[in-house]
Amino acid sequence: MQPETIHADAELADLSRRVREGVGRLNWRMRAEADQSSPGPAVLAVLSRLYRAGTHTPTELAEAERLQPQSMTRILASLTLRGLVTRTPDPDDGRRSRVSITPDGLAVLREYTGQRERWLADALEATLSPTERQLLRLAADLLIRVADA
Secondary structure (H helix, E strand, C coil): CCHHHHHHHHHHHHHHHHHHHHHHHHHHHHHHHCCCCCCCHHHHHHHHHHHHHCCECHHHHHHHHCCCHHHHHHHHHHHHHCCCEEEEECCCCCCCEEEEECHHHHHHHHHHHHHHHHHHHHHHHHHCCHHHHHHHHHHHHHHHHHHCC
């Protein structure tokens, strides 16, 4: 292998580690700053997916969130009981149900998201200069592009 290839590989490995660590630590901190009564990560992931991608079957949700079907069944039972999702029969297959987010579910998701974004905006203002915030805006756009690749 050429020395420049080894150097480039080491730089990419270091960049990958730093991005993973930064994103992970920020995610952990944002969760820690959330209200203790906020839903857990799996519940929020389900509500978020239903909001972004629309109605799903329980199987589709379990696969998309990489959860065991039994775990998804428990989550959906809790969400249904709390009125955050509705389950309706699948018009194509009566044995299956379709799950949708309710207005109350959307309100819970928006409150949690708003709370995290308020904390982050305050932290960005207190910690970063205007130039650093502009650089972070560019980096955030790049992270979204990488995530969507």
